Amino acid sequence: MTVNWDIVIKLVISVLIGGIIGAEREYHNKSAGLRTLMLICMGSALFTLFSKVIGMPGSPDRIASNIVTGVGFVGAGVIFKDTSTGINGVTTAATIWLTAALGIGVGAGYEYLCLILSGILVLILYGFTALEEWIGKINCAHTYKIVCPYHDQVLDQYRALLKQYHLAIKKGNQSRSNNIITSIWETEGSKKNHKRFIDHVLNDPGVQQFEF
Numbered sequence: 001m002t003v004n005w006d007i008v009i010k011l012v013i014s015v016l017i018g019g020i021i022g023a024e025r026e027y028h029n030k031s032a033g034l035r036t037l038m039l040i041c042m043g044s045a046l047f048t049l050f051s052k053v054i055g056m057p058g059s060p061d062r063i064a065s066n067i068v069t070g071v072g073f074v075g076a077g078v079i080f081k082d083t084s085t086g087i088n089g090v091t092t093a094a095t096i097w098l099t100a101a102l103g104i105g106v107g108a109g110y111e112y113l114c115l116i117l118s119g120i121l122v123l124i125l126y127g128f129t130a131l132e133e134w135i136g137k138i139n140c141a142h143t144y145k146i147v148c149p150y151h152d153q154v155l156d157q158y159r160a161l162l163k164q165y166h167l168a169i170k171k172g173n174q175s176r177s178n179n180i181i182t183s184i185w186e187t188e189g190s191k192k193n194h195k196r197f198i199d200h201v202l203n204d205p206g207v208q209q210f211e212f
Helices: 003-029 033-052 060-075 090-107 112-126 129-138 154-164 191-202
Strands: 080-082 085-089 140-149 167-178 181-191 209-211
Touching: 003 033, 003 090, 003 112, 033 060, 033 090, 060 090, 090 112, 112 129, 129 191, 140 154, 140 191, 154 167, 154 181, 154 191, 181 191
Parallel strands: none
Antiparallel strands: 080 085, 140 181, 140 209, 167 181
């Protein structure tokens, strides 16, 4: 039996591409890491190669086109909602989606272009983390829950305090039970100003409960 080295090379490159991207995800302890992305990329390439052989006449892309649908379920599995940090896993899901696209490209014969694109993808994932952190320092959102004894000016007091630390109030919800008031503030501002506000409230003897 003769070995089709062109197919072998394509599969090796697909594993390499998946490994390059997966190593970055593994380094950041993401749910889809090295092995997962290697398998997704190689599987996508293999399905695309099979499409050329066993696809219907005049429509060799039918099997490969279903990769997009199938990988969507895999990507959805890594997205989850956390009560404290919100929606997580969207970037990893998008990485899975793009890794499958690169696998399809390898199977279709664009293996060296896809190898270059995998490097660009890693640059986006790794290099732009610093940019995101910088943006986060300039403006980030926090939700605060403050429980304290009620008096007439208590809400105005915390509005003024948030304004003092240059934190913009996006939404505020309050509830009162007997002589205790619970206020929840959704705010935006720089990381430095959030820290100053938190330090202030933590040292406020009138606050009975503070969640941030």
